[in-house]
Amino acid sequence: MLQFGRSTVSAALQHYCHHKLVSTWSPLATAFNAPPGKRINFTREDVGLFHMPELRTFDGFYLLRDNVEHKTQELIAEAISNKRRRKIVDIFDELSDSLCKVADLAEFIRIAHPKNKYMQAAEEACISICGVVESLNTHKPLYQALSKVVEQGDILPTSEVDRHVAKLFLFDFEQCGIHLPEEERLRVVRLNDYILQLGQKFMNGASQPTTLHRRQVPESIRNYFPTSGDNVIITGLCTNAENVQMREAAHRLYLQPLDSQEELLKDLLLCRHELARSCGFETYAHRALNASTMERPELVREFIDELSDQLRPRAEADFTLMTKMKRKESGQPNALAEIWDTPYFTTQLKRQSLEAQANEFLPYFSLGGCMEGLDNLLQSLYGVRLENTEMEPGESWASDIYKLAVVHENEGLLGYIYCDFFERIGKPNQDCHFTIQGGKRLPGGGYQLPIVVVMLGLAQPRWTGPTLLSPSRVDNLFHEMGHAMHSMLARTEFQHVTGTRCSTDFAEVPSVLMEYFASDPRVLRTFARHFQTHQPISEDMLRRLCASKHLFAASETQLQVFYSALDQEYHGEGAGKGRNTTEILKDVQNRYYGLPYVENTAWQLRFSHLVGYGAKYYSYLISKTIASWIWQTYFEANPFNRQAGEKYRSEILAHGGAVPSRKLVANFLQREMTPSILAHSLIHEIDTDESKIKELIVSKI
Template sequence: MLEFGRTLLRWRTRHCSRRVSTWTPLATAFNAPPARRINFTHDDVGLFGMPELRSFEGFYLLRDNVESRTQELISEATSDQRRRKMVDIFDELSDSLCKVADLAEFVRIAHPQSRYTQAAEQACISICGMVESLNTHKPIYKALSHVVDHGDKLPTSEVDRHVSRLFLFDFEQCGIHLPEEERMRVVRLNDYILQLGQKFMSGAVQPSVLPRSQVPESFRNYFPTSGENVIITGLCTNAENVQMREAAYRLYLQPSKSQEDLLRDLLLCRHELARSCGFDTYAHRALKGSTMEKPEVVREFIDELSEKLRPRADCDFALMSQMKRREGGKADARAEVWDTPYYTNQLRRQLFEEHANEFLPYFSLGGCMEGLDNLLHALYGIRLQNTDLKPGEAWHNDIYKLAVVHEREGLLGYIYCDFYERVGKPNQDCHFTIQGGKRMPDGSYQLPVVVVMLGLAQPRWSGPTLLSPARLDNLFHEMGHAMHSMLARTEHQHVTGTRCSTDFAEVPSVLMEYFAGDPRVLRTFARHFQTHEPISEDMLRRLCASKNLFAASETQLQVFYSALDQEYHGASARHGQSSTDTLRSVQDHYYGLPYVDNTAWQLRFSHLVGYGAKYYAYLVSKTIASWIWQTYFEANPFNRQAGEKYRAEILAHGGAVPSRKLVANFLQREMTPSVLADSLITEIDTDESKIKDLMITRT
């Protein structure tokens, strides 16, 4: 028995060795569970290599240090003997605060130990207090305002002047330039807006609890009950029963007076805040300094895109109606708003995903990381190198650390990969900046440090973590943010990497999704994690086509959401019209399916809080990314010349150059609403043609 066990062990060892022999070291590392590290030396370097954070108490030291440094920088900025450019002093002030605030915010969210999360939360509160104090510090505001209005006494560049104006705008967001009584009103409005937003978001996710008597008898059996109440916890978008989908939509989205009051007050307070700060509407305030610059430009873009989308979206809805009639046997059935997710998934399964999870074995985490590494090397000449973590450097034992190394420039920065789900960890895929890059006084560069967080399943002894196509897209998306941080080389950390306008920050990450959906890229790494067989050409075609199914109607939905957000934060905010009446009007104009009486889905649309007047940003980012893809990478996704040009003219600048100027210069064409709309329509038509060809070949 013992000998058999030894023989089995030897076979497994030989088998595993043969299985991973064709993976790169990077892929091998990510295809195996992270090694548990035993600290034999007890030489704890602290979280992220910061000696102050060898224990949670280090947050108190960091807080005290930044408070002391803040006072020194304020004195320097307001001194007649100032020897540095004003923008450099402000950028160091921003850098000092961000290094603690960004670090503390991440630790507060992600660290598994309560002592660390509590200390980090206290640090966040302290930094917020310092920022609020700075926002009311008139001497430092006047010093900066004088430099912006009259120029610095030291030589400055156009980038310096642009960043100085950004700092000044940040100041004036809080009304420091206003008379004291009006400034205090702005402070109160900001506080009230924050409270209203928190309450609205909380209410948006609460289940609908309705007395049985108010629920039609035909709907009651679809949902759980508690006593005499029926409880609806969400939209049943994937339910096969059409009545259940309809019931969930009608009942979960019933109007709520409390939510309506919160939304009305939120929009009104935002409008009053904008007026107090000298803007016509809150949308004008939110879009200042953005890629689109003004809400009038956003509306023109939305209208141009809406007009071109309508006939294409109508074709999508007609196909969904045909599917509904075939499924239900009713000749007059038509697609409704509660049907679109269901039939999108149905058609995707029928045409592209005949076998559940058939793509999973071809996308091991290690294989995907290898694919990313090879792509980034082809485009930018960089490599992702798995790096050993020192004792105490990570917040959990399943973290990877990547060094981003350029073939000529050397080390560009570090990416910490927190990829696996765990108890207490937020269920979201996101990118955190821990330290922004900037040029140091001695000419060296402060290296960027970021965290990429995913929620993947832990690898098992029987094999690596496998990614669905959607998870693959998310990995490339978040690594796109990370590369924006790594490849930027700005003078000032205040505008490095993703610290740019909201409607431009998503461009690099969305562009990476185009690479993740290109068969030429997938072909380089999509292979079975056990047999190493490459994914078949038929599977590749189906996979890439499935990502663009019903693109016209899905884009039309995003146009509708964006238009509604703009309407709420535009002039209509002061008219007192109910948010549902506004919704009905906007939906009739911008969406191909009608409004459903006695529903109010906007009262569950929490993005109105976080993206107030900026929901359009993803749509514009996708449009710009599509334009860049078509112009530079569609012909050859591994084009080094195009990659280096993209880095030099887009990624390297972060927010140091106005994003509208960056895009226009890079694409050598004025970024008009019409040009943007045409770019996205071209992509939709191309994808639709590919889908039709595939449908013909498969039938």
Template sequence: MLKGKYFMNLPALSCISRRNIKVSTWSPLATAFNTPPIQSMNIMRNETGLFNIPELRSFEGFYLLRENAIHRTDALIEEAISHTRKRKMVEIFDELSDVLCKVADMAEFIRLAHPKSRYSQAAEDACISISGIVEKLNTHKPLFKALKNVVDNKDIFPTTAVDDHVAKLFLFDFEQSGIHLEENLRQKVVRLNDNILQLGQRFMAGAVSPRSILKSVLPEDIRKYFSVDGENVLVSGLYTDSQSALAREAAYRLYLYPDSHQEQLLSDLLRCRYELARTCGFETYAHRALKSSTAETPGNVIAFLDELSEGLRSRADKDFEIMYQHKVKDSGKNLPLAAWDTPYFTAKIKKQWLQTSPSEFTPYFSLGGCMEGLNNLMQALYGITLQNTELEPGECWSNDIYKLAVTHESEGLLGYIYCDLFERNGKPNQDCHFTIQGGKRLPNGEYQIPIVVVMLNLNHPRWSGPTLLTPGMVDNLFHEMGHAMHSMLARTEYQHVTGTRCSTDFAEVPSVLMEYFAGDPRVLRSFARHFQTQEQMPDDMLQRLCVSKNIFSASETQLQVFYSALDQFYHRKPLAEQSTTDVLKVVQQKYYSLPYVENTAWQLRFSHLVGYGAKYYSYLISRAIASWIWQTYFKDDPFSRSAGEKYRRECLSHGGGVPSRQLVANFLKRDVTPENLSQSLITEIDTNNDKIKEMSRDFDIN
């Protein structure tokens, strides 16, 4: 039988020097990813099913998976509420979670990624069915009482600190639906959640809709920069890359002009969130959102933002002064720097610093070369190998998927990463990581291996040459692989807390940390080779690329502080008579160096307020922790095996099984205070600015 495949199982790279990694030819892994996937004929038409799930040999299998999940769920509920149960309550709940997640997580991915409508529709039906099961569980009071009794009074079986922590997480998830409240209040929670969902969807739709105005409003010399539809001009964004300052200003003022409908949607959304939090016993929605997070409380978040803001102010002002001087030089006029100028001059000055266009770097970043670099790094840090693995017929949803077996030198197979890296019609245009199956300890002592998908949107390789990545794409690849490796390297007792299933403000730490590796010249030097000649990237190009990533990091960080602070202030108490724009003006004056632009309301275009309500700060804290880890353990040697194993053992292996604040403090041997978090970023910015000054002696960036 001839099977659909890309390549047969390929040998791993041989042991290499971690300090001076050089190879003269592409490895089998690099060759595989630099070559268009090969699909052989499957004469016997025997298929294994999606993700090797036999039921999914056809789309109808989703209905069978759903029915199996329902039956198993019913049995687990009976076990949980039984007076004669024979195992820990947390073990029953985790199996219940595992049964539902195995169907829901996989179906959610297939719903988004499968090119055939029959599969995507069946997957969507499965998602809806599992959601219905979860809703029923959220109203199952005997089940809730059984869990709450264990959390409040201890289990009848001996438990560990991890058991107790995970049980509390399950209880909090239960209470999100208001099951612990009187029936009238529980129904109120249900209504509020429904309102919040609908308001959020409507707000997000409005946030991306173009602004239509009469073309007579714009002078003819500016009108040409925008799309014209009859008598109207459509402004679909901020046009930050336009060389015309007038076009950038017009786009900013028009696209961000206040919209009363959007304002009402946002105000109603914030009011419903506050009412939901108060009904569930929280002081504010921010308190509810931050429960079990690294930050723990809104007060800690604001203290961190205030501390960081104070340290950033003078440094960001220096960035803006450089941009201002460039604006004066470009325009010949002494005009102040404005909000519509900063993205343009940031990009322009970075390009000047590079002394070349980003496209000139791409020949040195073939997809296969980048995968080889990741493999080298994983071998050095953790003793693991990424091995391109044969795919069974019917195992994948598209014919351009790669499957990596992640294998440890002594532990064996750790898990599988499916790489869905190339663009196709209907595929979501976003880089992301999906968990298909979470890892967990099984009753027989074996480990349920994790299965994940890494999704990017790269150009397909051609027979004339491989897929080439821009420096930004390399960063994204390393970022998403950071999520995947978090899933692979975790070895948790429970799938409910495996890998990335941890607090939002810690989940991004491993992926952001991988960006530090992607920005280190020692790491890039190990794989940045021309796809044709295999010559290493010239050292001056390499150094300029790495340093350029940190130009204007103070002003860019200050903008993130501003966004994060606004998100926190919105999710405090209701705004009363103030509009969301009134709040924005006050917050911007405190946290951002550039002034508010009158008659604009960019927050009405800020869709992250829906998905990251009260959690937008998470990226900043994750970056602060990642920077702290980098400076402490990897700055001197990014290939350090001892540091890598310690990081895996004390951080990655726990997933969300240990409270993230405790986990970080234990690993870094210091308390996770606003001062320490802020200082890690300020130290990083100062160090990078020193490097920029050193390299700018022969290049005038000022």
């Protein structure tokens, strides 16, 4: 039940508001607007984490590990048998499913469980499963059985999906070099291990503060930063500092070149290039893009170049506006917008020209209200509702977890979403989505229900009222629930390709598309209500809020183009030449970004995404572009269009990665995915949004 502040309202008014809330909020909203109660177990044993009886205690991980190791041996024997009675892809998917059920669960518990014994047991299970996978990657008879089927066909009838998934399994195998002569295979194994070590060291170095002796820092800016003895410590970029000297100083000092980081990055890129060449690919980018939506780096480069050309004049207009703002604020008629100014003036424009203070919107976006809005949207589009479900003792890893049953009006239960939404000590400070169990068709005709976790870092509800979300938090909630619904709405034959288990440059499309719904006034009107008075958000606030999300879209997109181009350049043809990475950065920035390179800085040495997204950083741009295209084609006219929602589910979401994503998108949009068409779609959106906000900002700047 909701609770309220006691400020100055009379007891009678509190009583009235109390009853109004109870009768107005849906049961789902009411549940999420109050913290889940702690479950006290008087009557029965704990059911175990995620309702798994093995995990009533932490040592159940050892039983799970032993069981999956035994199951693995059985499936290997079946796969290589001359008397095999199942399709090879069915056996491989069961093998993958068995390993993923333990590995994915253990990986989540390792980082999310508050008790050390569970974390340690889960980590040991992760290590054990990694050992099993490594042994599979060197199992020649298993590889040969799969390779023979891919090359010659199975002894049993197979579908197009069967053959596609079998090829994906084979590619996973060959990434470890099993198809190579033994000496070359061992070299690939060593390269993979070394790349992992280099990546970990680079990421650690990327997050370290810059420490300089006070003599190296001009006295005029020394006091901007903390000190330790004779050292000045710069912990990051002060992007929102009002003092322009502080912003500039932080940029120049924090991003100073560091020889150790430069050597790590050069070695990482060189080893990746050698690995790709050893596995038969022209460059690491070609290897990374295999089976992706864009398929090969040449198409990525065409898209980047096409988008860059069209963005240039639009981004220049953004920088001109920022320069105008800077001159007005500083009183210096010759001041120019610099690279350290862009985040600051984006924030300033939201505040000054749109009067969009985040605190102004908070009361209208209670967590329960947002969940009710999501529920209404999902019912409109797919006939799906979210039901808050009471958990049994021991089922969750913390006392403040919600469990949602996802129920279709005709198909029944589709799966479960566990909502780990609130901050707690030791919990990772990152919004993310975890697959605990993937969906798949079962031999008897049933379906293995997907189980996922959505993790956010929201403030705990207080006695004064529910958790309130800023507009950016609302976007994040819709984004992560987009991932979750991708898993829930998929209905694939194989768990290896269910839901988000698809190519990196397609996995973000459903989640980014959900952000479009979260930014549409028609959707926001259905749930943006004051958590106490239930007054709907005003049309003026709604107009300003939606417009604020599109400020400087051209320059922000140009920055993403620059990052993507740099990532492609690092992993392209010149990767094996050992050229200084800052020299490459200068060249790429001059070609793709509207603000100049700052001498004696090395921003790329802080860019940790180079490790996790090597040659795939463009995925954000492509996912955004495809989501925009889908939105414009199917939902912009009516975001509650049931016919469009059903079509989107059946032709996109239902397939996961079982059908090549390029083919999925082309069929759904009835048009070939050329770089030119993709770029045009995003430019059209930027131009449309620009016209919406122009009236609001002209009178303010």
